Amino acid sequence: xxxxxxxxxxxxxSVVALLLRDAGHEVVGLSMKLYDAGVARSASEIAxxxxxxxxxxxxxxxxDMNDARRVAxxxxxxxxxxxxxxxxxxxxxxxxxxxxxxxxxxxxxxxxNDRLKFRALLMRARAxxxxxxxxxxxxxxxxAGGRFRLLRARDRAKDQAYYLFGLGQNELRETLFPxxxxxxxxxxxxxxAAGLPVSDKPDSQEACFLEGQSIAAFLSRHGVSSVRxxxxxxxxxxxxxxxxxxxxxxxxxxxxxxxxxxxxxxLSVDVGSNRVVVGPRESLAARGLVADGARWVSxxxxxxxxxxxxxxxxxxxPVAARVESTGESMTVRFESPVIAVAPGQAVVVxxxxxxxxxxxxxxxxxxxxxxxxxxxxxxxGANP
Amino acid sequence: xxxIYLDANATTPMAAEVVEAMWEWLxxxxxxxxxxxxxxxxxxxxxxxxxxxxxxxLVGAEPSEIVFTSGGTEANNLAVMGxxxxxxxxxIVTSAVEHPSLLEAxxxxxxxxxxxxxxxxxxxxxxxxxxxxxxIPDGAAFVSLMRVNNETGNLMPVRDCVWELRGRxxxxxxxxxxxxxxxxxxxxxxxxxxxxxSAHKLHGPKGVGALYVRRGARLxxxxxGGAQERERRAGTENVAGIVGFGKxxxxxxxxxxxxAMKIAALRDRFERELFQRVEGVxxxxxxxxxxxxxLNVSFDKADGEAILIGLDLERVAASSGAACAxxxxxxxxxxxxxxxxxxxxxxxxxxxxxxGNTDEEVDRLIEIVPAIVARVRCEEGPGT
Numbered sequence: 001x002x003x004x005x006x007x008x009x010x011x012x013x014s015v016v017a018l019l020l021r022d023a024g025h026e027v028v029g030l031s032m033k034l035y036d037a038g039v040a041r042s043a044s045e046i047a048x049x050x051x052x053x054x055x056x057x058x059x060x061x062x063x064d065m066n067d068a069r070r071v072a073x074x075x076x077x078x079x080x081x082x083x084x085x086x087x088x089x090x091x092x093x094x095x096x097x098x099x100x101x102x103x104x105x106x107x108x109x110x111x112x113n114d115r116l117k118f119r120a121l122l123m124r125a126r127a128x129x130x131x132x133x134x135x136x137x138x139x140x141x142x143x144a145g146g147r148f149r150l151l152r153a154r155d156r157a158k159d160q161a162y163y164l165f166g167l168g169q170n171e172l173r174e175t176l177f178p179x180x181x182x183x184x185x186x187x188x189x190x191x192x193a194a195g196l197p198v199s200d201k202p203d204s205q206e207a208c209f210l211e212g213q214s215i216a217a218f219l220s221r222h223g224v225s226s227v228r229x230x231x232x233x234x235x236x237x238x239x240x241x242x243x244x245x246x247x248x249x250x251x252x253x254x255x256x257x258x259x260x261x262x263x264x265x266x267l268s269v270d271v272g273s274n275r276v277v278v279g280p281r282e283s284l285a286a287r288g289l290v291a292d293g294a295r296w297v298s299x300x301x302x303x304x305x306x307x308x309x310x311x312x313x314x315x316x317x318p319v320a321a322r323v324e325s326t327g328e329s330m331t332v333r334f335e336s337p338v339i340a341v342a343p344g345q346a347v348v349v350x351x352x353x354x355x356x357x358x359x360x361x362x363x364x365x366x367x368x369x370x371x372x373x374x375x376x377x378x379x380x381g382a383n384p
Numbered sequence: 385x386x387x388i389y390l391d392a393n394a395t396t397p398m399a400a401e402v403v404e405a406m407w408e409w410l411x412x413x414x415x416x417x418x419x420x421x422x423x424x425x426x427x428x429x430x431x432x433x434x435x436x437x438x439x440x441x442l443v444g445a446e447p448s449e450i451v452f453t454s455g456g457t458e459a460n461n462l463a464v465m466g467x468x469x470x471x472x473x474x475x476i477v478t479s480a481v482e483h484p485s486l487l488e489a490x491x492x493x494x495x496x497x498x499x500x501x502x503x504x505x506x507x508x509x510x511x512x513x514x515x516x517x518x519x520i521p522d523g524a525a526f527v528s529l530m531r532v533n534n535e536t537g538n539l540m541p542v543r544d545c546v547w548e549l550r551g552r553x554x555x556x557x558x559x560x561x562x563x564x565x566x567x568x569x570x571x572x573x574x575x576x577x578x579x580x581x582s583a584h585k586l587h588g589p590k591g592v593g594a595l596y597v598r599r600g601a602r603l604x605x606x607x608x609g610g611a612q613e614r615e616r617r618a619g620t621e622n623v624a625g626i627v628g629f630g631k632x633x634x635x636x637x638x639x640x641x642x643x644a645m646k647i648a649a650l651r652d653r654f655e656r657e658l659f660q661r662v663e664g665v666x667x668x669x670x671x672x673x674x675x676x677x678x679l680n681v682s683f684d685k686a687d688g689e690a691i692l693i694g695l696d697l698e699r700v701a702a703s704s705g706a707a708c709a710x711x712x713x714x715x716x717x718x719x720x721x722x723x724x725x726x727x728x729x730x731x732x733x734x735x736x737x738x739x740g741n742t743d744e745e746v747d748r749l750i751e752i753v754p755a756i757v758a759r760v761r762c763e764e765g766p767g768t
Contacts, residue, residue: 002697028697080693127690127763128697 002026003176004125004133006117007072007079009064011198012136012179014071015187018194019178020134021075028130029072029079031065032121034088034112035209061211067198074196082124084116091115093209097222100215103269104344105249107163107314107360108207114166122171132174139164140180140353141172148172150297150355155183162314165348165358166295216247229274231258234267234283245274251284251340265340285337286364288321291347294330296357301325302349308356310334311348312341323349330359338364387699388745392585392677392738393534393562394703398628399587405631406589409624418621419612428623435630442633443560443579444570445596451603451613452626455593456561456582457485462595462606462617463557463578464489468498468526470602471555475525476500479511479540480721482530486559487717490528508670509536509722516545524553531563531574535718535734536669537678539567547575555601561585561593565636567644567675577601583625587739588632592625643739648676650746651737655679657750662757668719668732677737682724686760688732694756695733700749703734 005017007029021027065081072079092111099106117135125133138153139161148169153159167175179187191199210218220226226244233239240258242248248255252266256278264278289312294301302308302323309318310332320335332347341364348358389397408414409431416424418432436447453459460483468476476490480502490500503516511529520527527549529542546556557578563569565586571579579596583589597603603616610618659665664684683691688704695702704716715729724732 026697028693078696080696082689123763124690127687127760128694129759 001131002028002129004028004030004121004128004130005077006121006133006135007031007068008136008204009067009071009198009201010136010204011188011191011196011201012138014068014136014196014198015190016134016136016176016178017071017077018075018190018196020176021077027075027077028125028128029068029077030121030125031068031079031081032088032116033065033081033083033085034116035085035093061208067201070197075194082121084120087120088112088116088209093222096207097219097224099344100219100246101224101271102344103246103248103271105342106344107346108209109163109314110166110346113163118164118167118171118175122174126174132176134176134178136179137161137164137177138179138184139177139355141175141177142354147298151180151353152350152355153177153179154181158184161350161355162311162346162348165297165346165355168295168297169299172297216244219246220244227274229276231256231276231278233264234277234279239264239278242276245269245271245276248276250342281339284339286334286339286341286366287337288331288333289341289347289364290362291330291332291359292328292362294325294328294357294359296325297355298357301330302351302356307351309350309352310338311350312338312361313345318348318350321349325359328359329362385699387701388741388748389701390735390737390741390749391701391703393537393734393736395584395590396587396738397740398584398589399632399635401635402588402628402631406624406628409627414623416623418623419610428621431623431627432621435626435633438630438637439581439594439633442569442637443564443581443596444572446599448614449571449597449599451595451597451616452621452629453593453595453617454591454622455584456483456559456580457593459561459580459582459593459595460485460559461489462603463580464493464526464528465606466603466616467555467557467578467601468493469496470604471524471526473524473526473555474498475521475523476528477516477519477521477525478502478528479516479530480504481509481511481533481535481718482528483534483559483561484717486528486530505721507723509533509538509668509718510670510673511540511545513541513544520549520554524555526555526557528557528559530559530561531569531579532560532567532675533669533718534562535678535716536680536722537562537675537736538670539673539675542576543574550575562675565633565640566647566677568640571596571598578603583629583632586632586636589625589628592622592629594629644676647737647739647741650741650743651677651679651735653743654735654737654746654749657746658753661750661754666728668722668724678734679736680732680734682719682728682732683757683761684731686731686757688730690760691733691756694760695753698752698756700752703736704730704732 003020003025005027007013017027017029069079092108096106096108122133137160138155138158140151142149142151152161188199224246229242229245230238231240231242248266248269250266253263256264258264262280265281265284267277267279267283269276304324305322308321308323310321311318319338322333324331343361343363345361346358347361349356416428418428436450440447440450501519503519505511529540529545531542542558549556556576558576559580560569561580561582564581577598582593605616607618612618666682668680668682692702692704715726719729
């Protein structure tokens with residue numbers, strides 16, 4: 001059958017194309033151009049970043065497009081670069097900036113999957129007569145009994161199912177994740193054995209469009225003002241100064257110019273009063289959270305108070321919880337407290353290996369009542 | 385599956401006789417530098433002189449009026465920069481639908497205090513003679529109008545626009561890249577001082593072209609450091625390429641009219657069938673005043689790029705207008721100048737026929753093109 005492969009120029013999607021070709025499919029390589037690399041930055045800024053040894057590796061730069069093209073030519077499949085930079089700007093970058101401006105912590109990769117890869121690109125693949133679209137995500141689709149279930153990858157260290165919670169039956173029906181059963185080492189080995197020019201390329205990092213810039217630099221370039229303000233503790237006492245509240249993330253520990261006997265963490269970010277509230281790790285503990293935009297892979301929410309696992313960010317080990325969902329909102333109550341629940345991040349609900357769905361965190365709550373307002377007021381440093 | 389090549393305005397397949405003629409200069413004993421005084425040099429010089437005669441004969445020029453270049457782009461650049469500088473001109477008048485190699489060169493001259501006026505076109509893409517004439521100042525100027533538009537195939541009224549300008553201190557140029565070898569072109573009949581040509585548009589090799597320079601017309605070189613081409617284009621000649629160009633010109637000269645009629649018949653039949661079988665098709669270009677091989681259409685509510693990829697997967701090569709670098713589809717400046725919206729321009733496809741196309745190919749086209757357009761329209765709405 002004709003299958004589209006979303007090729008980022010990295011080793012994972014390159015091996016996907018290789019595996020599907022070897023399986024006898026008619027493979028069509030599609031690369032998405034998502035932004036104009038380097039356009040917004042001066043030459044000196046780029047030069048500065050080039051000297052930065054920790055420079056993150058993007059996935060959609062012109063060099064990555066070249067890599068994808070070379071791989072496609074190497075394995076003998078057609079390859080096309082599609083320009084989605086306008087859609088990416090509207091669906092991913094602008095919400096990313098707006099969320100930070102509101103003091104929240106966005107998840108751009110989830111949005112990109114939802115709106116670009118498994119919507120625009122999937123539609124394009126259908127238009128090209130492709131029966132399915134394949135990506136290099138580490139996740140699995142199980143199709144037993146006419147229902148499509150989204151499962152975590154066999155290689156738990158590389159599992160990316162968190163980013164895919166927004167996929168429903170219509171998307172999963174036409175989606176292949178050929179790496180879901182493989183270990184990352186095996187994938188690189190396949191690439192090396194086939195002589196692919198990207199076999200030793202480093203893994204891409206989150207938020208490709210940052211291109212190695214700091215989030216602060218990216219935000220100020222996109223017009224998020226950085227007004228100096230106060231860092232306060234839970235009692236409202238000033239503990240230091242910051243260079244713009246929007247740049248902080250709940251749970252953040254680094255970058256706080258505040259001295260204390262114990263490590264201090266960002267508890268909340270209040271853009272309105274331009275204040276960042278800090279406190280000890282214990283104060284970060286949430287008993288639950290409320291989320292919006294709930295989506296369920298099966299199309300149906302779990303039973304009320306169903307026992308599930310909840311994951312509140314990509315690098316978070318899922319914890320036991322109970323979930324209750326009405327319409328697009330959901331409440332998740334953790335069995336034991338969870339540290340650093342950041343508004344704006346995705347919460348993903350799973351059972352065993354199966355991703356049930358997820359939503360966007362509105363806020364965490366610290367007591368078991370589920371009353372959001374009380375504990376938050378306290379955390380925002382209001383006088384008791 | 386046999387491939388069908390319908391992108392002759394981008395380039396044409398080399399004629400077997402051209403390859404054969406070039407072969408002698410790609411190996412063996414024929415390798416001399418035409419500037420050398422020895423036998424090997426003389427042989428190369430003769431090969432170039434023969435080719436110069438062949439190219440001159442095709443367009444009604446004297447051999448001494450032909451300056452070989454690296455292609456149409458260099459010929460256009462040379463004409464604009466070389467003629468404007470040599471005569472110390474301050475004004476350029478041209479059309480808004482010229483090739484970028486002309487437009488960018490004209491824009492570049494603004495740095496040398498030369499102003500450029502771009503005359504618009506009507507909805508059919510035709511330059512209005514009166515408006516064009518009116519834009520030409522009384523004093524000295526460089527005036528350029530292409531003979532055949534590469535995107536629409538439109539025939540431009542070059543003779544009408546430039547004939548009376550002779551002897552008025554106005555320097556005239558036509559970009560005949562898409563015309564030479566396809567329709568009758570005679571420099572004396574057109575009345576221009578300069579004319580650009582390209583070998584690979586007439587079944588010759590890539591990397592070689594020519595600028596016709598009327599005897600007595602002044603031209604400053606843009607490549608300097610050698611006396612080649614009568615000091616109008618420095619650099620050791622591309623002997624094999626020039627030999628191939630000469631052969632292609634000689635082949636084009638023979639039977640030009642019946643060949644043009646055959647190509648027009650193929651194009652016209654496809655055009656008729658396409659308009660009958662597909663709804664919401666709009667011609668981009670003038671129905672009658674059009675060179676034989678080109679058909680540019682917009683498909684309502686369909687993405688041109690998706691259609692092109694769909695065609696490519698069926699081994700049909702077409703184009704969305706100008707060949708675009710790095711796969712990024714910018715709406716065509718030609719279609720925008722014709723008053724099309726960006727969406728209409730993005731829904732355009734250009735089919736350009738050549739001598740090697742057949743009736744059987746048209747039979748297959750009229751089966752698969754409507755099916756691909758229907759699938760693209762069905763699977764993705766406009767604006768995706």
